[in-house]
Amino acid sequence: MNTSTGETSVPAVRFAAVTFDCPDPAELASFYRQALGLPVGYESEDFVLLGEKGSPGLGFNRLADYRRPTWPAPDQEKQAHLELGVDDLDAAQARLLALGAVEPGSQPQPDRWRVLLDPAGHPFCITTFA
Numbered sequence: 001m002n003t004s005t006g007e008t009s010v011p012a013v014r015f016a017a018v019t020f021d022c023p024d025p026a027e028l029a030s031f032y033r034q035a036l037g038l039p040v041g042y043e044s045e046d047f048v049l050l051g052e053k054g055s056p057g058l059g060f061n062r063l064a065d066y067r068r069p070t071w072p073a074p075d076q077e078k079q080a081h082l083e084l085g086v087d088d089l090d091a092a093q094a095r096l097l098a099l100g101a102v103e104p105g106s107q108p109q110p111d112r113w114r115v116l117l118d119p120a121g122h123p124f125c126i127t128t129f130a
Helices: 025-036 089-099
Strands: 017-022 040-043 047-050 057-062 082-085 113-117 123-127
Touching (some): 017 025, 025 040, 025 089, 089 113
Parallel strands (some): 017 057, 082 123
Antiparallel strands (some): 047 057, 113 123
8 A cells, every 4th residue: 555645556467378278288389389489488397388578478287187179069168269360371371280280170261260279179260360
């Protein structure tokens, strides 16, 4: 509390990272490190964080009983997904597939964005609108 004004100070909170559960954090971090050019900020056997200090990053957490999302089938929901901005949908898709992404059979609006699956099965989108 600021005693001169009687105001309560609010602690600063900033967005730090999005973390994905997966069976192998090193493997999934490698895919996203290559795809996005992010450095490894922290690494242990069960967790990897990609990103620069002071900037938002991506985390990958080992989950022993991880169940791969079944998108678009609702059996095992996707939980969350990333939207990645690209300049060229076709070129970006080809690069990400070469890095280990998989193209699912369903593409809701392929002229606006493409849905891909990372090596652990998490859906993510690439779009020229971001």
